[in-house]
Amino acid sequence: MNQISFTLKNKDTTCDVFAGTNLYNEAIVYLKKMNKAKYVLITDSKVEKLHGETFLAKCIEAGLDIFMTSFQEGEKNKTRTIKEKLEDALFEQKCGRDAVVIALGGGVVGDMAGFVASTYMRGIPVVQIPTTTISIADSSYGGKTGLDVPAGKNLIGAFHQPIAVFMDTELLKTLDKRNYDSGLIEIIKHGIIKNKKFYEFLKENLETILSREEEKYDKIMAKVVMDNITIKREVVVEDQKESNLRKILNYGHTIGHAVEKLSNFDLLHGEAIAIGICAEAFLAYKNGICSEECFLEQKNIVESLGQETKIPEGISTNDIIELMKLDKKAREGMPEFSLVSEIGKYFETDGVIAKRFSLKVLAEVIDEYKKLE
Structure with a gap:
């Protein structure tokens, strides 16, 4: 087993x-x-059957005083109401500050369980055991927790670092193809923004990574997971609360989050971020921040993952703009973007990561992007 430990x-x-x-x-x-x-043990209805019951039984057998509480799977259930129900379950079991939350599941479970842990009794520890590509790649570590509200995604939350994360790549083999493949986009993103060597390794081994069956899959995926977290660690250790450098991890998420919500969460998070990365790469290209070749490279690798790059029909440019104005990264009603100047290199001006554009420029670029083949 590989292990890495870091202090924020x-x-x-x-x-x-x-x-x-x-x-x-x-x-x-x-x-x-x-x-x-x-x-x-906090999980969702799907993971409860796949892994939760087995893990719970093993914990009980080991002598842990443990109970499991779950909620209906899906982003639509990442709400204040569900958080309240989870908290009530802890109260019913008479949990004190000497309790620990274990998040077993994907990004939604990790966000919700982490948020519960951050506020229950003013904060108790959380251990993350991610079960999806998206959560292993990105959401299970770094300390971001939260829930969605009608105004937007992840607008209520807290920074609450897990004390441990167990990334078991064997669990990924039980994931359906749609969730597995789309979740890889967050891993690709880390290569795009900060590490060209890692990006090239992913490209070279993409067929094996997508297969989940080849003999060398476990070895390659273990390296991918460790390299991926090392890249994110470098960022999070430097900037835990997202004052500047950590904003690079938001690449693809300003447009991506808007598209995800406007799809009524019919798009998975990874699917929306795939679209967001391509659209924001196009924004960078049209504003002289990256070359056309750089934009096309990103579009091509997203397509190699089998992901859609077009904004779905029925989602208007105006609706995207209005949601981006409410994004938690927006300042004075102006959306902020973290962009890439070339593969493996994030864009900055005088040490500042975030970049703003006029709403007029954004509307024009999004309209033009929609017309691309």
């Missing part, structure tokens, strides 16, 4: 990251060493 800058918090296959036993040993009075 100016914080006493250490996040231990474990990557490998069949990590249930290692996770349980880690949990037992925490010696907590109560263990809270």
Whole structure:
């Protein structure tokens, strides 16, 4: 089993990251060493059947005082109402500050469980066990938690670092093709924004990564996971609260989040971010920040993942603009973008990452992007 541990800058918090296959036993040993009075396993209805019941049984067998609570799967259930129900479950079980939350699931579970942990009794620890590509790639570590509201995605939340993350690539083999493939976009994103060598490695091994069956898959995926988290670690350690550098991780997410919500979450997060990356790469190209070749390279690799690059019909440019104005990254009603100047290199001006454009320019670029073949 590979292991990496890092300490966040100016914080006493250490996040231990474990990557490998069949990590249930290692996770349980880690949990037992925490010696907590109560263990809270939070998952969703789908993961509960796939992995939750098995993991719960192993924890009980190991002597942990643990209970499981779950909610209906899907982004549409990442709400204040569901958070309240999860919190009530902790109260019913008489959990105190000596409890720990275990998030077993994808990005929605990780966001919700992490947010519950951040506010329950003013904060209790959370351990993340991601089960999807998107959560292993991005959302299970870094400390962002939150939920969606009618005004937009992830507009209520907190920074709450997990104390440990167990990235078991074996769990990815139970994931359906749509969720698995689209989730890879967050891994590709990290190569695009900060590490060309990693990006080229992903391109060279894309067929194996997509297959999940080839003999060398486990070895390659273990390297992908560790390299991926190392890239994100470098960013998060430097800027935990997203004051500047961490904004590069938002690449593709300003337009992507708007498209995701406007699809009524019929698009998966990775599918929306795939569109967002291509649209924002086009924005950079049209404004002289990157070359046409750089834009096309990003569009091509997204298509190689089998992802759609076009904004769905029925989603208007005006609706995208209006939602972006409400994005949590917006300032004074102006959307902010973190862009790429070339593969492996993020764009900055005088050390500042975020870039703003007039709403008129944004509307023109989005309209033009929609017309591309």
